[in-house]
Amino acid sequence: MRKQILVVGGGYVGLYAARGLRKLIRSGEAEVTIIDPRGYMTYQPFLAEAAAGAIEPRHVVAPLNRVLRGAKVLIGKVTHVDHDRRVATFQPAQGRPYEVAYDIVVMAAGSITRGLPIKGLAEHAVGFKTVGEAVHLRNHVLAQLAAAASTDDPEVRRRALTFVVVGGGFAGVEALAEMQGLADDALRYHPGIAREELSWTLAEATGGILPELHESLGEWTAEALRKRGVDVRLNAPLVSAENGVATLSDGTTRDAGTIVWAAGGRPNPLAAASGFPVDRIGRIRATEYLTVDGLPDAFAAGDGAAVPDLTNPGAFTAPNAQHAVRQAKLLARNLVAYVRGRKLKAYKHAYLGSVAGLGHHQGVAQVYRIKLTGFLGWLAHRAYHLAWVPTFNHKAKVLADWTLAMFFRREAVQLGGLEHPETDFQEALATAPTQAQTGRAA
Numbered sequence: 001m002r003k004q005i006l007v008v009g010g011g012y013v014g015l016y017a018a019r020g021l022r023k024l025i026r027s028g029e030a031e032v033t034i035i036d037p038r039g040y041m042t043y044q045p046f047l048a049e050a051a052a053g054a055i056e057p058r059h060v061v062a063p064l065n066r067v068l069r070g071a072k073v074l075i076g077k078v079t080h081v082d083h084d085r086r087v088a089t090f091q092p093a094q095g096r097p098y099e100v101a102y103d104i105v106v107m108a109a110g111s112i113t114r115g116l117p118i119k120g121l122a123e124h125a126v127g128f129k130t131v132g133e134a135v136h137l138r139n140h141v142l143a144q145l146a147a148a149a150s151t152d153d154p155e156v157r158r159r160a161l162t163f164v165v166v167g168g169g170f171a172g173v174e175a176l177a178e179m180q181g182l183a184d185d186a187l188r189y190h191p192g193i194a195r196e197e198l199s200w201t202l203a204e205a206t207g208g209i210l211p212e213l214h215e216s217l218g219e220w221t222a223e224a225l226r227k228r229g230v231d232v233r234l235n236a237p238l239v240s241a242e243n244g245v246a247t248l249s250d251g252t253t254r255d256a257g258t259i260v261w262a263a264g265g266r267p268n269p270l271a272a273a274s275g276f277p278v279d280r281i282g283r284i285r286a287t288e289y290l291t292v293d294g295l296p297d298a299f300a301a302g303d304g305a306a307v308p309d310l311t312n313p314g315a316f317t318a319p320n321a322q323h324a325v326r327q328a329k330l331l332a333r334n335l336v337a338y339v340r341g342r343k344l345k346a347y348k349h350a351y352l353g354s355v356a357g358l359g360h361h362q363g364v365a366q367v368y369r370i371k372l373t374g375f376l377g378w379l380a381h382r383a384y385h386l387a388w389v390p391t392f393n394h395k396a397k398v399l400a401d402w403t404l405a406m407f408f409r410r411e412a413v414q415l416g417g418l419e420h421p422e423t424d425f426q427e428a429l430a431t432a433p434t435q436a437q438t439g440r441a442a
Helices: 012-024 044-052 131-150 154-160 170-189 215-227 321-339 374-388 392-407 422-430 435-441
Strands: 003-008 030-036 040-042 061-063 072-082 087-092 098-101 104-107 111-113 125-127 162-166 199-203 230-233 238-240 245-248 253-255 258-261 265-267 298-300 353-357 363-367 370-373
Touching (some): 003 012, 012 321, 131 170, 170 215, 170 353, 215 363, 298 321, 363 374, 370 374
Parallel strands (some): 003 030
Antiparallel strands (some): 072 087, 363 370
């Protein structure tokens, strides 16, 4: 009997696991259904470059329908999983919810933005986890520069030119660095704004940035950012964003026109709400075989799963792309073995290191014991991530974007109207003559 395999989530784990299944499964052996709210996988390490205009945003996403030919792709949300009954409640993008039956489930919903009860955060900050947020941030930064150049109010100008990024991990550091590069390029079109007028602040709650890299590389990065005029604040979590004023625990205040929240993520709450076994922070308790601990016919991997790190007994694998992709590939093989009644293989992968791009042809990289900074770190960052971009099609497009950027300046036009295209139409209708006026004119 053909098995029904349901994959919840189309991120790294969902895409690569389903892709592996498509190659390994025999005809008629299993049917794969993958559910995701957006219908595409986002290559997260390139979000900062997408926000800065170095890469076309469409080139950092992989449409599931295109990459996973042969699998059934449903676009919408899984709102609940009843594993006892082997059904998931699915809310499609349009229409009423319905149940999707399965024999085996793969929980790969990943993580969501980690929010904190900080006053003004929801009203005045923007996240940095999706391609939509990256595009919005690019438009917003360019709009702030245009606003500063167009006003005669010094307070409005100062606020528009003040940028605060909260979070000193990869997302926050790369977002700030690339945003600064974008702003520096855009200033050539605003000769009335001096580079020194721009205020950049990176706020980190702990004592260092880029914690997944060696401490010396985090220190080098902090110093490199300071040389570029960034105020790097350590041990200074955000305590308020009320009225758009970013207030840090050390007393620092910034009346900021731009506040970016990049303070990490938390496991998707779907697993805990559905009764799956989770740890204290909400990750699904998984085994080294990527099965859900204590549950038959259930697998989990990626950011939302606590997978034992066999290279570091007692620890769990870090929530990053490196582990997610490798776990997904093994997950596909283990699923096939499970369907065929064969022995599963344990996940064991020693962490190779990480890379980070800092814009301005600077970067940092750590591969085993090798540490690279500056231009060599930047090259390592690009080479590493280009190798991991899914599909040859996307690799070619990203490479083309980088090549064109060597000969042409990035576009500095903000297209904020794309986010609310209905505004102009609604304003036009609001000022249109009434039927009575039209009749009298006739």
